[in-house]
Amino acid sequence: MASPRLDLDGNLINPITICMIGAGGFIGSHLCEKLMSETPHKVLALDVYNDKIKHLLEPDTLPWAGRIQFHRLNIKHDSRLEGLIKIADLTINLAAICTPADYNTRPLDTIYSNFIDALPVVKYCSENNKRLIHFSTCEVYGKTIGSFLPKDSALRQDPAYYVLKEDESPCIFGSIEKQRWSYACAKQLIERLIYAEGAENGLEFTIVRPFNWIGPRMDFIPGIDGPSEGVPRVLACFSNNLLRGEPLKLVDGGQSQRTFVYIKDAIEAVLLMIENPARANGQIFNVGNPNNEVTVRQLAEMMTQVYSKVSGEAPLEKPTIDVSSKEFYGEGYDDSDKRIPDMTIINRQLGWNPKTSLWDLLESTLTYQHRTYAEAIKKAIAKPVAS
Numbered sequence: 001m002a003s004p005r006l007d008l009d010g011n012l013i014n015p016i017t018i019c020m021i022g023a024g025g026f027i028g029s030h031l032c033e034k035l036m037s038e039t040p041h042k043v044l045a046l047d048v049y050n051d052k053i054k055h056l057l058e059p060d061t062l063p064w065a066g067r068i069q070f071h072r073l074n075i076k077h078d079s080r081l082e083g084l085i086k087i088a089d090l091t092i093n094l095a096a097i098c099t100p101a102d103y104n105t106r107p108l109d110t111i112y113s114n115f116i117d118a119l120p121v122v123k124y125c126s127e128n129n130k131r132l133i134h135f136s137t138c139e140v141y142g143k144t145i146g147s148f149l150p151k152d153s154a155l156r157q158d159p160a161y162y163v164l165k166e167d168e169s170p171c172i173f174g175s176i177e178k179q180r181w182s183y184a185c186a187k188q189l190i191e192r193l194i195y196a197e198g199a200e201n202g203l204e205f206t207i208v209r210p211f212n213w214i215g216p217r218m219d220f221i222p223g224i225d226g227p228s229e230g231v232p233r234v235l236a237c238f239s240n241n242l243l244r245g246e247p248l249k250l251v252d253g254g255q256s257q258r259t260f261v262y263i264k265d266a267i268e269a270v271l272l273m274i275e276n277p278a279r280a281n282g283q284i285f286n287v288g289n290p291n292n293e294v295t296v297r298q299l300a301e302m303m304t305q306v307y308s309k310v311s312g313e314a315p316l317e318k319p320t321i322d323v324s325s326k327e328f329y330g331e332g333y334d335d336s337d338k339r340i341p342d343m344t345i346i347n348r349q350l351g352w353n354p355k356t357s358l359w360d361l362l363e364s365t366l367t368y369q370h371r372t373y374a375e376a377i378k379k380a381i382a383k384p385v386a387s
């Protein structure tokens with residue numbers, strides 16, 4: 001018999017029912033996988049799609065059959081939502097439009113998805129005394145204070161000007177015509193609403209700020225399992241270029257910096273939040289890997305090397321090309337310059353630390369991308385275009 005699960009304070013963890021909204025997406029699929037394979041908890045998985053969790057739903061001989069139930073619904077207009085939140089102990093809201101190419105081109109959909117559509121979820125949790133784990137984003141920090149200093153200022157090297165702290169750093173966005181910030185602003189307002197529900201009405205909440213979680217099943221490959229004109233996040237954009245043997249496109253020179261964390265490390269942090277409510281309630285957590293910082297140009301170079309290793313194909317002679325943000329994303333795009341998460345709070349509350357290096361996480365992710373898509377891309381390229 002499996003040994004009993006204990007929380008960080010040595011208490012027995014009782015099985016719970018989780019209402020997971022957006023369970024069919026990238027993070028949701030990994031979280032469902034973890035909950036099914038390593039815990040006794042039940043999941044009510046809500047989403048408009050289930051392709052990324054099909055392997056967990058069928059066949060019904062799977063060891064966790066009966067512990068995961070898929071509900072195909074759109075939270076914008078479905079009266080079943082409140083009932084599902086009511087029968088669960090905990091709600092996790094992952095549903096969102098969260099691809100930067102949409103923020104400046106579909107700002108209304110972006111704001112509705114990240115603020116308006118999340119409102120009833122917060123309200124139902126608050127009214128029914130249900131715990132909520134809400135997924136926000138590292139984008140709420142916007143730009144760093146350091147980015148406003150002169151280029152040659154020594155202060156730019158001082159962590160006080162760039163490390164992002166949940167309880168201290170300001171949220172610095174661009175002007176209103178820079179519609180890129182529609183997403184960050186909507187996420188910030190829903191964070192403030194959740195925080196206020198906690199303060200005024202006693203809502204038990206945890207807010208998660210993911211810092212570029214990446215891994216298998218992230219987004220889509222344009223023309224294969226997504227729209228041919230679609231623009232996913234950078235991991236899928238660069239994977240698509242590598243799979244097609246095209247140069248990787250560097251937006252505005254690829255000078256922006258990001259820290260990338262492996263999805264499997266990050267999911268460990270979410271499980272700690274789920275199973276340690278006394279330590280997670282009322283907290284806002286950065287979840288990222290401060291040791292995995294690169295410029296986007298360095299990411300492109302690293303992915304080119306790793307892809308060559310896993311595919312056995314020689315890299316292109318000119319592996320990258322520069323493209324302007326206006327050409328790539330359209331009018332109203334802007335960027336976060338640098339994103340280093342401060343880890344003090346998550347360390348203190350949950351004792352969590354990321355483990356996987358950028359090289360290792362790219363190796364396992366690109367092995368997956370090559371195995372999953374290389375054949376389909378070859379066929380798509382070979383197919384004559386209909387006249």
Ligand SMILES: NC(=O)c1ccc[n+]([C@@H]2O[C@H](COP(=O)([O-])OP(=O)(O)OC[C@H]3O[C@@H](n4cnc5c(N)ncnc54)[C@H](O)[C@@H]3O)[C@@H](O)[C@H]2O)c1
Pocket residue numbers: 021022023024025026027028046047048049073074075076093094095096097098113117135136137138139209210211212213214219
């Ligand atoms: N992946 C990251 O690194 C990252 C970084 C920052 C923030 N986040 C946040 O984490 C959450 C999950 O991100 P992800 O990377 O898994 O994205 P994703 O797009 O893969 O997943 C979101 C899921 O929500 C579903 N959804 C959207 N609107 C819905 C609606 N109205 N009704 C029902 N389902 C709906 C989508 O179908 C999708 O399956 C989002 O809130 C995102 O803003 C993620």
Ligand SMILES: O=c1ccn([C@@H]2O[C@H](COP(=O)(O)OP(=O)(O)O[C@H]3OC[C@](O)(CO)[C@H]3O)[C@@H](O)[C@H]2O)c(=O)[nH]1
Pocket residue numbers: 098099100137138139183210211212232233234235237238249250251252254256258296335336
């Ligand atoms: O082909 C490409 C695609 C992108 N870039 C540049 O890469 C940087 C990162 O882009 P991306 O991963 O798409 O998105 P962001 O990190 O800017 O934003 C995300 O962060 C978290 C989240 O909230 C959800 O995942 C989302 O908003 C960026 O500088 C692009 O310009 C490129 O050069 N080439």
